[in-house]
Structures are given as C-alpha cells and as structure tokens.
Amino acid sequence: MGRMNQLTQPRPSFKAQMHQAREDAIVAATSRLLGEKGFETMTVDEVAAAVGIAKASLYKHFAGKDDLCAAAMVHVVARLQRFLDALPDELGPVQRLQALLHWLLQLQLGDETPLLPERNSALAQTLRGCDLYHACMQEVSARILAWIAQAQAAGQLRRELPPEVILCARLARAADPMLPLLRERGHDDADILAWAMDSCLGGLVARPAAMLT
Amino acid sequence: MGRMNQLTQPRPSFKAQMHQAREDAIVAATSRLLGEKGFETMTVDEVAAAVGIAKASLYKHFAGKDDLCAAAMVHVVARLQRFLDALPDELGPVQRLQALLHWLLQLQLGDETPLLPERNSALAQTLRGCDLYHACMQEVSARILAWIAQAQAAGQLRRELPPEVILCARLARAADPMLPLLRERGHDDADILAWAMDSCLGGLVARPAAMLT
DNA sequence: GTCTATACAGAGATAGAC
DNA sequence: GTCTATCTCTGTATAGAC
Numbered sequence: 161m162g163r164m165n166q167l168t169q170p171r172p173s174f175k176a177q178m179h180q181a182r183e184d185a186i187v188a189a190t191s192r193l194l195g196e197k198g199f200e201t202m203t204v205d206e207v208a209a210a211v212g213i214a215k216a217s218l219y220k221h222f223a224g225k226d227d228l229c230a231a232a233m234v235h236v237v238a239r240l241q242r243f244l245d246a247l248p249d250e251l252g253p254v255q256r257l258q259a260l261l262h263w264l265l266q267l268q269l270g271d272e273t274p275l276l277p278e279r280n281s282a283l284a285q286t287l288r289g290c291d292l293y294h295a296c297m298q299e300v301s302a303r304i305l306a307w308i309a310q311a312q313a314a315g316q317l318r319r320e321l322p323p324e325v326i327l328c329a330r331l332a333r334a335a336d337p338m339l340p341l342l343r344e345r346g347h348d349d350a351d352i353l354a355w356a357m358d359s360c361l362g363g364l365v366a367r368p369a370a371m372l373t
Numbered sequence: 374m375g376r377m378n379q380l381t382q383p384r385p386s387f388k389a390q391m392h393q394a395r396e397d398a399i400v401a402a403t404s405r406l407l408g409e410k411g412f413e414t415m416t417v418d419e420v421a422a423a424v425g426i427a428k429a430s431l432y433k434h435f436a437g438k439d440d441l442c443a444a445a446m447v448h449v450v451a452r453l454q455r456f457l458d459a460l461p462d463e464l465g466p467v468q469r470l471q472a473l474l475h476w477l478l479q480l481q482l483g484d485e486t487p488l489l490p491e492r493n494s495a496l497a498q499t500l501r502g503c504d505l506y507h508a509c510m511q512e513v514s515a516r517i518l519a520w521i522a523q524a525q526a527a528g529q530l531r532r533e534l535p536p537e538v539i540l541c542a543r544l545a546r547a548a549d550p551m552l553p554l555l556r557e558r559g560h561d562d563a564d565i566l567a568w569a570m571d572s573c574l575g576g577l578v579a580r581p582a583a584m585l586t
Numbered sequence: 587g588t589c590t591a592t593a594c595a596g597a598g599a600t601a602g603a604c
Numbered sequence: 605g606t607c608t609a610t611c612t613c614t615g616t617a618t619a620g621a622c
Binding site: 200279334336360 | 410411414467489492494531532534539542543545547549551554555568571572575580
C-alpha cells in the first residue's frame, strides 16, 4: 500500500503535471494577449492558437473567456506577490515602494497585462465577482499600506495624503496613459521610465515654491 | 439676384439646420456612451436609440462606427479648446494649468468621453489616421506647452522635467485609473478630485526630504 | 433622409468522434 | 482530454421602399 502510494499519490502524476503545465501555458498566453490587445479585442481563438491547442480544449480548462481572463489577472497579482516576497530584507519602506513602482511601470512598458483592468472593460465587472482576485489584491494592498504608513511616520512620504490615496496613486501607475503617450512621441523606454517615476514621486510643481492656491 | 441670395444663401436653410442639429445630437450621444461604456462595448444601436433615430439614418451622417467616434473625440477636444479660450486673461500660466487639470479630472469623474482613447482600443488606431483630431490636439498642445515653459521659467514648475513630459503628465490625468480606483473604494468625488490634483502636482514624497535615490 | 428588414462577419461556446 | 466541425448570437453595415 505504501508503495502504491508512493507511485500514485506522492506527486501530481505525469498526467496531472501535463495538465497543470498546459494550464499554465494557457494563462501565460492569455496574460500576454490581454496586455497587448485588451480584453475586448483579444479573442479566445488567438489564445488557443498562441498556445497551440484547439479552442475546445481550452474550454475544458476554463469555463469561458471571463473565467480565463480572471485567472490571468490572478496570475499577474501572484507575480507581484512573489516580487514583493523577493525584496531584500535590508530595504527600507521607501526603497520598497520605489522598487514596486519601478516594477509596475516596467510591466506596462513590456506590454504585459496591467495590474488593473481597463476602465469600463467587461473584465472589470467580472473581477468584481472573483473572490480569489480580491483576496490576492487585499493581501498585497495590506502589505504596501504598511510600508506607506512607516514611510509617512518617518516623514519620507507626505502626511497630507491618506495612505489609501498613496496606495491607489502607486497602483494606478501600472496603467498610466502617460507612458503610451510619451512612447507615441518617440521617446525611449528608459527615459519614459525615469520621467514617470520622477513625476509620480516628486510631482510637477517646483520644490520650495508656493503650494497649491 | 441679391434677394435670391438673401433667401437661399444667407444661412444654412431650415433643412440644413435640422441636419446639423441632428448631427450634433448624434455626436453628443456618442460622446456620452463612449465615456460610459468605452469604444468596444458601445454599440451603434445604442447610439441610434439614444438619439431616437434609426440606425440606417445614422449611417447617412457618418461612414461607420470609427468615423462616428472620431467625430466624438474631435468634439471633446473642441470643448477643451473653448474652455481654454474662456480662461480669464488675468490668470497666470500656473493657474491656467491648474484650471486645466481640474477640468480634465472633472470630465472623467462625470463619466464623459476621456480626452485620450483607452490603451489598445481600436479607436486609438483610427485616430492615428484622423488629421482633424491631430490638428486639434496639436493646437491645444502648443498652447499648453507655452504656459508650461512660462511657468518653468518663473520657477513655478520643476525644470528637471522636459515640458513635453509635463504636458503628457497633465493630459494623462484625463484617463487616470486612480480615480475609478478610489471611487470603487467608496470615496466622494470631491475628495477624489482634491487628492488627484494634490498628488499630481505635489507628488508623493515629502517636501524637504531626500530626493530620489 | 428616414424608416423596416435583412445580409454578412466575427467571436463565444458546444457536439460528438477519437 | 483533444480534436474538427458547427451552432448561435450579437453587432456592423446595407438594400430598398417611402
């Protein structure tokens, strides 16, 4: 019996591994196409073609386009979680937040799935009903909020803004229209990245000058 | 002949006026639906229904959905131009820029067509080929760039950022994902507006603190 | 120029053999 | 579980009468 178990139970079995691998490939392809073309424009046929399987096979893994794309979004959040996990312990809160911003901006410049669904996309509606997605987002939000609170306490982030606002301001950079706008005008990704970080963190008005009216 | 002219030429004739009025109504409805639902989700049937005419009649005015929505986008830019025209002469460049930002943010909060097409929307591709749209955008960009240059010269805007970057940073606020994000979390539009302006102009890091790494 | 009715295409989803 | 072939629905666009 023990030997049987070793052969059948110990790990997912080749079949299950294949299954999982294919599912991962599907999610990866979806994630890429979602970033390149957006939810409405992307088609399930394209995903199937990209993976190299038939569309019907895809529907054995996922209930529908919504389901598929929700999984892709969860995949992106999971990547973010792993990134946050991998941050060196010696980094302070501000440095962590800066690294996060850098990561989000690079993600968009790489034409990958943005962390946030596009405004008014049907995907946004779907995600509202996806508990797994909300749980992941909740987890990363809590972690980031803690860093923000620390940075504010240390006087490194502006205290006038609620932590939640700073959180949203950061996350929103993942889909900032400024990046495509500058790219369209022919700038290098490296420049765009630097400007985006600078304008987000430092703002637009001059330093010692008058505050808002 | 002169009298004939007075009767026939002097103004568009009732028919033409009706035509123009209907066309305006179509564009207005399109603009609203475009803001509410986005290009891909919005349907021509909905526009026709909103105006109260048959879809076929709509196609007598516009060649297709692309054409229709391009007209709507031009309409939005034209509104922006009128807003800029109406700014009081006594306002300085910084105040003008601030008013502009306020206007753009309010536009988005009102669920109207954002000044910029959504990322990866088919509309963006269409607009690339629309000379009228580019001409309008070029005109407003030039005007705003002039104010930015003045404000930078006066030390009121950061000189480290190229004027073009500041321009894009402003315009991009018209489609900033931060607004929907904060709204989803249950905040008032007034608060969101204030936070968006503050974080855009003043940035996130504390004032006298260390610069970027 | 406006309508009703319809053609046409694309994409999501499924049936049924293997 | 995967495939090929097909269904079905939705949405763009047009034909043709008035």
